[in-house]
Amino acid sequence: MNAAEHIVEAYFRLCRKCFTLTDLKVIQGNNRQFDLLAINIHENLAFHVEVGVTHRPNWAPTVVQLESGFEKKFFGSVPKRESKANGKTDHEKGKIYFDQIQNTYQAVGIDPEKVQRVWVCWIVKGKENTQPITLDINSKTLNRRFKVEVLSMRDLLLPELQRNWNFELR
Template sequence: MNTTESIVEGYFRQFRGCLTIADVKVPKGFGRQLDLLAFNAKTGDQYHIEICVKHDLSFCLNPKETRQLLQQKFFGAEKSLSNKVYLEAIKNTYKAYGFDFQKVIRVWSTWVIHDSQEPEKDVKAEFSRLAIKHGIKRPRFELLLFRDRLLPELFSSIGTQNYSDFNLRAISLVAMAEKQTKKRDGRIK
């Protein structure tokens, strides 16, 4: 699990109250894995989270460009031109963890979306078209923008406790430093 995946995992665990499992191998998926599965025992919500965070804006996609990525990550389309689909392998992986293909909330976390006034709405529309094509009756999808939503939520809600999660602890330290270092009359307060 890389740093951004770890931060998203900590966010779901610490701030959404979910049980999580990272890097879930997809049997018969030819090397595929799900970045993160999360379950909220209070609400019964089941999440499949895919994380693709590149903070260099030249790598950020627009809503139309996300279609192929969503197809690959959530519905098992092959990256090559072979047209192989590993959807059944993904469904079986969900089932192995007690998740229901129809009820899973798919979450895609990325830095930002380019060329969109309403990225949540635009990407959700792309996802809904794909989900309905794959037989999901009531698609549930969430776009978790790392820069514009996840980090601000963490900064505003994280406390001063000594988190055992190294990434959350680092975010806590940076958030507290930002709050405490307001310049007034040339002095740091």
């Protein structure tokens, strides 16, 4: 886990009162893992959370740039690569890991149809970032619609952690 993932895990554990599982390997997922699964037992809520906060200049992606990350992390698409050797890449084989993602939800007791997908980034360029942004995404990989909640670490998570746990950011 990187520092941003630790902060997001703390937010879901402390502010949203969730039990958390970090860096969970996707069953038969060929080097795939979830950044965070968070479960609020009292409210019967489950979240698949991916964190896209880095030190690079692209801390402020647009909604269009986010969608390719959603396809890979939430819907199991694979990057377009061609093999250099005789073997075939997952893309060349037409591999999609959506079923493995669904099976991993089920393995920890989450109904795949009820999981809420959440993406955390620094901010979203061109959007108001003080409230969650709910996107209705049409997955190109699955030709199916999903909702993804996008949270700003800068404008939502850090201030809420500060308010709820009474510490001062300097």
